[in-house]
Amino acid sequence: MIKIPKDNPLQILSIGTKILLKDVMDQYLRSLGEVKTYYASKMSIAVESYLEKRPNIIFCEHGFSEGSALDFIQYIGGLDPSGDQYFVLAVEESSDPLVALAVEKGIDEILVKPFSIDTIHQIVERYLEKREMATEDWAKELRNAKVSFLEKRFLEAEDLYANAARHYPANISVLLECADFFLRRGYANQAQTLVAAVLKEAPMNVRALSIMGSALKKQGHYEEAASMFLKAHDLSPLNSLRNVELAETYVLMAEAQIQLALKVETENSTLILTKAKYQLLRRDYAALVNYLDAKRAFLNDAGKKEADNLTLLAKKLGGIR
Known part of the structure; x- marks a missing residue:
């Protein structure tokens, strides 16, 4: 005992x-x-x-x-x-x-x-x-990198994480930690490269699928991102945080399609209001207010009334005066 x-x-x-x-x-x-x-x-x-x-x-x-x-x-x-x-x-x-x-x-x-x-x-x-x-070399390297990040020595942390990935290219734990770090730092391409190596060896790794989905989402590849999130969901359906990210991806995908349509029909009231509603869903309240103000001249009377309601709601939710 x-x-x-x-x-x-x-x-x-x-x-x-x-x-x-x-x-x-x-x-x-x-x-x-x-x-x-x-x-x-x-x-x-x-x-x-x-x-x-x-x-x-x-x-x-x-x-x-x-x-x-x-x-x-x-x-x-x-x-x-x-x-x-x-x-x-x-x-x-x-x-x-x-x-x-x-x-x-x-x-x-x-x-x-x-x-x-x-x-x-x-x-x-x-x-x-x-x-x-935890006394093994790979674990020590990751801990040193994390300490640098927590102490806000960001450039040093980036070098240490990059070195860890180079030193242990076959260690899935190392690659995933490094990919997650670079994704949070905004380096989606670097994260994607690292996690691609993991998925090559372990195509059913749920965390790798999720990180790949997030990296693709940050780069605007919404359909591919949604595909990765869905694969991860099939394997691990209880992760509510990933489900939220999948929903956000669908919102961004729909908004991108609306943006394409608006390039053809720039004065379409329905498309203008639909874009504003997606901005509301994304809680981009200031952008919604400015967008509807700029597009108000293109709206019909019913559209202007709906735009006013959306603007009031956005100002209330966003604390905008």
Whole structure:
């Protein structure tokens, strides 16, 4: 049985109250030895505890007050495969889509209710194994790159991520982390190149499909982007954030078609108002107000009335005077 020494205590964060009952978790975790456990029932407390304590192991219920495990992962900037943290998703029951979501998001394992003290001990054993892996060279390079980014040394971070991708061209974890970084920095082409290498070896990798979709979307290739998102959705249907991005892609695709039509029929009231509605969907309120003001002369009486209503709504939602 594992016993955590006093000179190197484990920091554990437990998020949620329905599955991860405090009394039960206290009893199980105390049996490990020197463990410091922090509990959070709400998203705000969970994020604050995470940032302050930097726990080694995170137990998180799939859904809890103010959010979900997916939301929490998004708030903390994603799970880092190069780190020594271990993320455990606690659920009432498992399913294939839930397992697919866990793999996509880098969740280390799923804990299904009911569970025993032996299960908790096995989780800690697997965490210790992962901690050993975090000492490998590729993990160190990724961590150094991430530290540079977090400390806002952006050019240095770009060089370090690029070097990591060159040093480990066959390591899927490295390529995906680098692709995700370059995508967030606005380098869609670089992200696309890296993730293409992943998809060549692992065409069903859900995270790779999603990153490719995002890269194509940023470049205005909406149909190809939607195709990638749909493939990812078929493999992992529970990722609500990707579903939102797919919906946004369809909106952009439709708006692009309207823009093409407006080049032919520049004074078409229906097309002008439809474009404004898509701007409203994208929450581009200022652009909507300016666009309808510029196009007002081309609208018929009914169109002007609808344009006025759209303008009022956009000003209200956007806080525009």
